Amino acid sequence: MDYFVGDKEYFKGIGKIKFEGKESKNPLAFKVYDAKKKIAGKTMEEHLRFATAYWHSFCADGADPFGSSTMVHPFHNSDPMKQAMAKADAAFEFFTKLGTPYYCFHDIDVSVEGKSVSEYESNFKKITEILLERQKETGVKLLWNTANVFTHPRYMHGAATNPDFSVVARAAVQVKACLDANVRLGGENYVFWGGREGYMTLLNTDMKRERENLATFLTMARDYGRSIGFKGNFLIEPKPMEPTKHQYDYDAATTIAFIREFGLEDDFKCNIEANHATLAGHTFEHDLQVCSDNGMLGSVDANQGDAQNGWDTDEFPTNVYETTLAMLVIMRAGGLGHGGLNFDAKRRRGSIDNEDLFLSHIGGMDSFAFGLEVASKIIEERVLDDFITERYASFDSGLGKKFSQGAMDLCALAEHGRTVSIIEKSGKQEKLQNLLNSYILG
Ligand code: XLS
Ligand code: NI
Ligand code: NI
Numbered sequence: 271m272d273y274f275v276g277d278k279e280y281f282k283g284i285g286k287i288k289f290e291g292k293e294s295k296n297p298l299a300f301k302v303y304d305a306k307k308k309i310a311g312k313t314m315e316e317h318l319r320f321a322t323a324y325w326h327s328f329c330a331d332g333a334d335p336f337g338s339s340t341m342v343h344p345f346h347n348s349d350p351m352k353q354a355m356a357k358a359d360a361a362f363e364f365f366t367k368l369g370t371p372y373y374c375f376h377d378i379d380v381s382v383e384g385k386s387v388s389e390y391e392s393n394f395k396k397i398t399e400i401l402l403e404r405q406k407e408t409g410v411k412l413l414w415n416t417a418n419v420f421t422h423p424r425y426m427h428g429a430a431t432n433p434d435f436s437v438v439a440r441a442a443v444q445v446k447a448c449l450d451a452n453v454r455l456g457g458e459n460y461v462f463w464g465g466r467e468g469y470m471t472l473l474n475t476d477m478k479r480e481r482e483n484l485a486t487f488l489t490m491a492r493d494y495g496r497s498i499g500f501k502g503n504f505l506i507e508p509k510p511m512e513p514t515k516h517q518y519d520y521d522a523a524t525t526i527a528f529i530r531e532f533g534l535e536d537d538f539k540c541n542i543e544a545n546h547a548t549l550a551g552h553t554f555e556h557d558l559q560v561c562s563d564n565g566m567l568g569s570v571d572a573n574q575g576d577a578q579n580g581w582d583t584d585e586f587p588t589n590v591y592e593t594t595l596a597m598l599v600i601m602r603a604g605g606l607g608h609g610g611l612n613f614d615a616k617r618r619r620g621s622i623d624n625e626d627l628f629l630s631h632i633g634g635m636d637s638f639a640f641g642l643e644v645a646s647k648i649i650e651e652r653v654l655d656d657f658i659t660e661r662y663a664s665f666d667s668g669l670g671k672k673f674s675q676g677a678m679d680l681c682a683l684a685e686h687g688r689t690v691s692i693i694e695k696s697g698k699q700e701k702l703q704n705l706l707n708s709y710i711l712g
Contacts, residue, residue: 569609
């Protein structure tokens with residue numbers, strides 16, 4: 271089998287990435303991720319459902335606020351549509367060689383914005399057909415797509431929350447086109463990330479109205495999506511700030527409250543990104559747990575932040591402690607369902623070799639595979655779960671059970687409180703941390 275599509279190989283010298291195990295010294299091989307290995311009844315591939323993010327891997331070029339691009343993509347072409355087509359070929363070659371069964375994109379990652387609305391629409395339709403062709407050839411599937419309604423200057427004051435109705439309508443052009451593309455490509459989810467859906471100062475902002483407009487917009491998108499046969503989950507991706515100061519979808523709890531406030535809970539769930547959770551002052555696993563507890567875990571943007579830098583550094587996940595804690599929550603929640611682990615992560619500005627694109631993903635995939643192995647062992651051996659069950663056992667019988675069932679009133683509870691004798695118990699945090707480490711160390 272050829273591991274490239276079309277008539278040109280873009281990542282020459284790099285073949286199919288294989289599992290070689292922990293002893294291997296080959297940097298272009300998996301040390302832990304063994305796609306077909308079974309864990310708790312499913313293969314690693316089925317559990318982890320990895321996706322490559324088009325924007326970081328094939329659009330970003332190393333530019334940052336202090337410097338211009340550092341990378342030249344192998345599909346570079348001065349004609350934008352020709353480049354978009356070559357980019358698609360290179361992307362599918364990459365997915366196939368690496369072995370990520372899914373991919374994710376924004377409309378303008380895969381296509382060309384053009385000079386008019388109709389040019390935008392026809393370019394996007396043309397590219398969608400090419401993507402469909404490549405999906406059929408390679409078996410790679412669309413985990414989700416989304417509309418980029420934050421980069422263009424017209425969205426400087428928001429898209430669905432823009433104070434100007436014309437901009438809200440213009441954003442609808444893109445969201446509608448993206449839903450059409452999603453259905454054509456058999457996408458499993460559709461994402462809304464509200465990069466500009468927030469505000470900079472209350473001096474010029476009617477927050478109540480903006481949030482209501484956002485809900486109206488999402489409801490319309492939901493209705494349109496369902497009307498054209500989209501059956502997957504709509505996902506909102508929380509982020510507390512950046513680019514706006516106050517983003518409306520601050521974190522998982524805020525987003526779930528928003529979804530419920532506007533009656534969208536039958537169709538919407540969350541897409542949790544590690545670095546966004548940490549920006550909100552939470553741990554990654556905290557936001558995953560909030561979603562799991564509310565039946566709102568839709569999908570995951572797998573990356574990691576920097577403990578010292580207060581912004582979204584979107585690094586590839588290499589911290590196996592963090593991936594283990596995340597996989598513990600995901601596995602206890604019953605898995606990712608129709609979601610996946612999308613590498614919303616970029617190699618560093620200085621990592622300019624084509625090979626670096628592979629190496630960064632290999633590290634991320636191995637880190638999550640490691641987390642999966644350790645987490646499933648911890649769950650199977652019930653080391654933490656038994657401790658937690660025992661810690662709350664007083665609610666499982668007698669008056670504690672009655673309380674849990676909501677069958678007591680405050681007087682009865684206080685009456686009981688007058689008779690109790692409290693035995694103080696250790697929370698055993700350090701013991702459990704040491705235990706976790708012993709599983710990680712193997
Ligand atoms: C940016 C977001 C973005 C979304 C998709 O911080 O993570 O990449 O995932 O629009
Ligand atoms: Ni993201
Ligand atoms: Ni991010």
